[in-house]
Amino acid sequence: MDELKQVFLQESNEQLDALExxxxxxxxxxxxxxxxxGIFRAAHTIKGAAxxxxxxxxxxxxxVVENVxxxxxxxxxxxxxxxxxxxxxxxxxxRVLVANEAGVAQVTIEWIEAQGARLLAELGxxxxxxxxxxxxxxxxxxxxxxxxxxxxxxxxHISVRxxxxxxxxxxxxxxFLRFLETLGHIQHMETLTDIMPPVxxxxxxxxxxxxxxxxxxxxxxxxxxxxFAFVRDECRLxxxxxxxxxxxxxxxxxxxxxxxxRLGEILVRVGALTADELAEGLRTQAIPAAAEQPDxxxxxxxxxxxxxxxxxxxxxxxxxxxxxxxxKAQDAKLIRVPADKLDHLINLxxxxxxxxxxxxxxxxxxxxxxxxxxxxxxSRLVEEIRDASLQLRTVQxxxxxxxxxxxxxxxCKDLGKDVQLVINxxxxxxxxxxxxxxxxxxxxxxxxxxxxxxxxxxxxxxAGKNPRGTLTLNACHDAGNIVIEVIDDGAGLNRDRIxxxxxxxxxxxxxxxxxxxxxxxxxxxxxxxTAEQVTNLSGRGVGMDVVRRxxxxxxxxxxxxxxxxxxxRLTLRLPLTLAIIDGFLVVSGNRSYVIPLDAVVECxxxxxxxxxxxxxxxxxxxxxxxxxxxxxxxxGERPARESVVVVQYAGQRAGIVVDRLAGELQAVIKxxxxxxRHLQGIGGSTILGSGEVALxxxxxxxxxxxxxxxxxxxxxxxxxNA
Amino acid sequence: xxxxxxxxxxxxISGILAKAGFQVVTANSAEDGQKKLAAGTKPDLxxxxxxxxxxxxxxxxxxxxxRSDLRFMPILFLTTESQQSKRVEAKAAGASGWIVKPATxxxxxxxxxxxxx
Numbered sequence: 001m002d003e004l005k006q007v008f009l010q011e012s013n014e015q016l017d018a019l020e021x022x023x024x025x026x027x028x029x030x031x032x033x034x035x036x037x038g039i040f041r042a043a044h045t046i047k048g049a050a051x052x053x054x055x056x057x058x059x060x061x062x063x064v065v066e067n068v069x070x071x072x073x074x075x076x077x078x079x080x081x082x083x084x085x086x087x088x089x090x091x092x093x094x095r096v097l098v099a100n101e102a103g104v105a106q107v108t109i110e111w112i113e114a115q116g117a118r119l120l121a122e123l124g125x126x127x128x129x130x131x132x133x134x135x136x137x138x139x140x141x142x143x144x145x146x147x148x149x150x151x152x153x154x155x156x157h158i159s160v161r162x163x164x165x166x167x168x169x170x171x172x173x174x175x176f177l178r179f180l181e182t183l184g185h186i187q188h189m190e191t192l193t194d195i196m197p198p199v200x201x202x203x204x205x206x207x208x209x210x211x212x213x214x215x216x217x218x219x220x221x222x223x224x225x226x227x228f229a230f231v232r233d234e235c236r237l238x239x240x241x242x243x244x245x246x247x248x249x250x251x252x253x254x255x256x257x258x259x260x261x262r263l264g265e266i267l268v269r270v271g272a273l274t275a276d277e278l279a280e281g282l283r284t285q286a287i288p289a290a291a292e293q294p295d296x297x298x299x300x301x302x303x304x305x306x307x308x309x310x311x312x313x314x315x316x317x318x319x320x321x322x323x324x325x326x327x328k329a330q331d332a333k334l335i336r337v338p339a340d341k342l343d344h345l346i347n348l349x350x351x352x353x354x355x356x357x358x359x360x361x362x363x364x365x366x367x368x369x370x371x372x373x374x375x376x377x378x379s380r381l382v383e384e385i386r387d388a389s390l391q392l393r394t395v396q397x398x399x400x401x402x403x404x405x406x407x408x409x410x411x412c413k414d415l416g417k418d419v420q421l422v423i424n425x426x427x428x429x430x431x432x433x434x435x436x437x438x439x440x441x442x443x444x445x446x447x448x449x450x451x452x453x454x455x456x457x458x459x460x461x462x463a464g465k466n467p468r469g470t471l472t473l474n475a476c477h478d479a480g481n482i483v484i485e486v487i488d489d490g491a492g493l494n495r496d497r498i499x500x501x502x503x504x505x506x507x508x509x510x511x512x513x514x515x516x517x518x519x520x521x522x523x524x525x526x527x528x529x530t531a532e533q534v535t536n537l538s539g540r541g542v543g544m545d546v547v548r549r550x551x552x553x554x555x556x557x558x559x560x561x562x563x564x565x566x567x568x569r570l571t572l573r574l575p576l577t578l579a580i581i582d583g584f585l586v587v588s589g590n591r592s593y594v595i596p597l598d599a600v601v602e603c604x605x606x607x608x609x610x611x612x613x614x615x616x617x618x619x620x621x622x623x624x625x626x627x628x629x630x631x632x633x634x635x636g637e638r639p640a641r642e643s644v645v646v647v648q649y650a651g652q653r654a655g656i657v658v659d660r661l662a663g664e665l666q667a668v669i670k671x672x673x674x675x676x677r678h679l680q681g682i683g684g685s686t687i688l689g690s691g692e693v694a695l696x697x698x699x700x701x702x703x704x705x706x707x708x709x710x711x712x713x714x715x716x717x718x719x720x721n722a
Numbered sequence: 723x724x725x726x727x728x729x730x731x732x733x734x735i736s737g738i739l740a741k742a743g744f745q746v747v748t749a750n751s752a753e754d755g756q757k758k759l760a761a762g763t764k765p766d767l768x769x770x771x772x773x774x775x776x777x778x779x780x781x782x783x784x785x786x787x788x789r790s791d792l793r794f795m796p797i798l799f800l801t802t803e804s805q806q807s808k809r810v811e812a813k814a815a816g817a818s819g820w821i822v823k824p825a826t827x828x829x830x831x832x833x834x835x836x837x838x839x
Contacts, residue, residue: 004737008730041773048771048802049730051824059824168787170796170818172839179836205793227836230819233810 005101008053012098015042015049020091023084024405030079039087040069046094058097061116065090068126077126085413086122088406093119155187155242156217156224159252161195161210163234171231173209179227184217210236339432342393349382349389350580350668356382357665357689383666386580393433397475397484398426400439404446408471411450418457418468419450425475430482434574437554438484441547445486445570446471448544453490453568463565465489481598484572493562498522513715520560524548555683557700573700583667583686585694586645586658589634592694594667594686595656599699601646603661608640614706616644616655626706627657631681649699654706656697665689667696680705723747723765725755725782726800727774731823735769738827739834752777756785759792767838768797769821772808780808780815787816796837800825 019042026035047062065087071077093115099105100112158180162173180186192210196202215224221239228237238252356379363371401423408421454460454469461467474485495516502508502522524544551558556574575581575596583594606616606625616625623646629638644655667686676682683698724739724746726732736746747763749755753776755768768786772779779799786792796818801808809820818837821830 004730004733007733011729038775041775044773044802045728048800048823049728052728052730052734054824167794169813169816170794171837175836175839230813230837233813 005053008049008055009098009102011049012046012058012094015046016091016095016098018042019046020088020406021402023087023091024409026079027081027084027409036069036073040066040073043069055101057112057116058094058101061090061097061120062094064120064123065094068123071126083126086119086126090119090123155214156184156221157238157240157244157249157252158211158213158215158224159236159238159240159256160213160228161192161236161256162207163231164206164208165234166207166231167205169231173207173211176227176231177211177213180213180215180224183219183223183227184215187214187216189213337392342389345389346393346580349386352382353386353580353666353668354687354689358691359689361689386666390431390580393431394429395432395435396426397428397430397435397482398423400435400442401426401473401475403439404443404473407443407446408450411447415450416456417450417454419454419471420468422470422472424472428475428477428482430574434482434554437550438556438572438574441550441572442473442484442486444544444547445572446473449486449488449490449568449570453488453492455491478573481573481575484574486570486572487567489567492564492566492568493520493523493560495519495564517560520562523560524558555698580666580668581696583665583696584645585662585665585688586628586643586656587660587662588628588632588658589636591634592662592688592692593628593658594665594694594696595645595647596696596699597664599647599649601648601653604644604646604655606642606644606655606657614709618646618653618655621653623653623655624703624706625655625657626702629657629659631702631705647699647703649703652703654703656699656702667694669696723749723755723758723763723767724769725749725752725774725779726771727751728771731771731800735825735830738830742827742831744834751775752779752782752785755782759786759789764791765795767834768792768795769800770797771800772812780812783812783815783817796839798833798837 019039022035022039022042026032026039029035043062043066047059047066050056050058050062068077068083069087072079072083077083093112096105096107096112096115100107100109105112160176166173177186177189190212192212193208194210196208202208217224221241224239225232225237228235236256238255240248240252356375360372360375360379363375405421408419411417412419449471454471455463455465457467460469470489472485472487474483474487476483499508499514499519499522502519502525503510505525507522507525508514524547548558551572551574554574556572559571559573560568561571562568582597584597584600586593586595604618614625614627615622617623625644628634629636639659642657642659643661644657645661646653646655665688669684669686672679672682672684681698681702682695683701684696686694686696688694724732724736725748726735727750729750732748732750736748739746747758747765749758752770752774755770756777759765770779770782774782777785783797783799786795786797797816799812799817799820800823801812801820802823812820819833821833825833
């Protein structure tokens, strides 16, 4: 695919996204001019771009869409739900057409054509008189060559009086004459300067010239007229075909402002008429023929009218577009960079961090003061470069959220529900690679909420709730993580049904005593769906476990919180970046571990007396303690004084018991291979300045493991002494 | 100078012009074009789209025309057949002529030849 095509594909997809967003906005605010104009412009740009790359299918379809949008913009037709739906359908179809152009369409040509024909038929209803298809430009009726009733003259006669502003519009009258030469040969030309005022009154920027031209050429009238197309409205142009009747010339003479006799002489001079023909003609036709006159006047009137209207139009347009232009000004500062270049940069920065750590380690072992100082300056800069380059890859999550407007709207139509989507924190930024990967899981969650969560309007009303359901998407930063919440005010999860289903599927023991949270967690188990009916959207029971797996692959977690009758809240926590983190290095049993610094609250010492307990006392607060030595079965003797790193995750606190603290570092995350995927409590690995490998702890998993162990002990106290 | 918000249009037209031996400066918005003009670009010809977000082409033409050194520079605007009424407006703003999108290399170059001094 050549570069132009690629640019086109990318651009059309962007414009289609914009089109879709604006169409959805239009449904809420049908009279908003900015939105209407934006919609029209998007369709227009797609059409224009498609024309440039000779993509006829996209161009012609976009053209029809544009026609309807133009009428919409001019308030010739009203915004209706049906029309909006149709336009969304057209957007989808354009997407398919573009995808087809890229060779990635997943449908057959026949399907595309059938779909296109159906949409065109529907669009037809919105055209003027049920017709929006642009009729191909009617071929200008060829000027009939009048059989010669006189001899000699075989030239076109062109009579032109330029408008006074032609120079100010950047045109040079001379150019037209030169261009005429390319069509044929100018036999004769007279320059008319009759309207030129005296030198004192003359404005050198105005054009006072007129020409009478005799052109020998084989082109048709249209070709000659086309040359003057740009000045057609301001100038007086008359083109007489070769061998025109004398009467036509006389008519022309009458219609022109200059003195009749003088013009007659000029025409004789350029060879259009003979002196005899002129004399005879003027005699026989005493009454001035003014056939052309009314037309000329009309054009003038229209021009005047338009010039009167214009200042107001412009003022209104300026007011309307102030907002838009601010946004555009921001856009203009953006540059496009291929994602793999950024990835490469981030990789390099990662290596730089490791190399920097090695240098700094070396400086410390050499005990060279100056070297230490310079390497610490270097590390600070490296840290800044790291943050700045990671920032390059961050995007706002709003774009992902906005996609759901369409989903919610369509789903509501399908399901007969009424749901409003509320988005908070769309400006929250996170790594693009994460954004790309959470789109699908999020979509699944939103669909689930629409499908199973929010009830039908009638059911809601019966329960005393607002018949219109609310689905809220929240995003915010929290301790080095991004938190995304999907909240619905629907019926909530049905605890008993989930449990019954889980027992039926053999996922849990019928005897087991489970907390609410554990039961809710069961919805993430494979093969569990409580939806009574499988719908288009969800209920096939393959979703939630996939969602959780996807999130876990991103080092993220998902939590469910639900209250019967009040709704469900799904909380997703994800790391901000997948590449580099600030870490806190600890050592246990001579092995190094990294705790994400964002999770660390404080460090305290642990007296030997508390060594055998799995809890500890933090200023009167009892917190669970996870001993790395025990959890990972590390060899060696316990040191006399252990340290506890107090960590916080998702509102929970715990202590991690380690042998020794080794300070902060930047950890370039290297993912663990597939073999280690089942490992719990380890999130990845990193390479230290010394070349040693350190494991990065997965705090959420560690806290969970310790909690589970504790609960097992509570359930079966006999194990405690074992 | 070529001003258009569509990257496809910019790339294709500038390609045609460059091949014909023109030196092309592109701008992806009227604001961008204004900035480049302010920075000292003195084009022999300006080709601009009319329908752009932010400052539209007609406003842009007016602004350019107000500069004393660009008062007589030929200005062409890009238009489509469906935008007839815009032509009058753009002409009143000071445009010299128009190019109907999508234009073939041939029409594009002959139009330019018509207006270029």
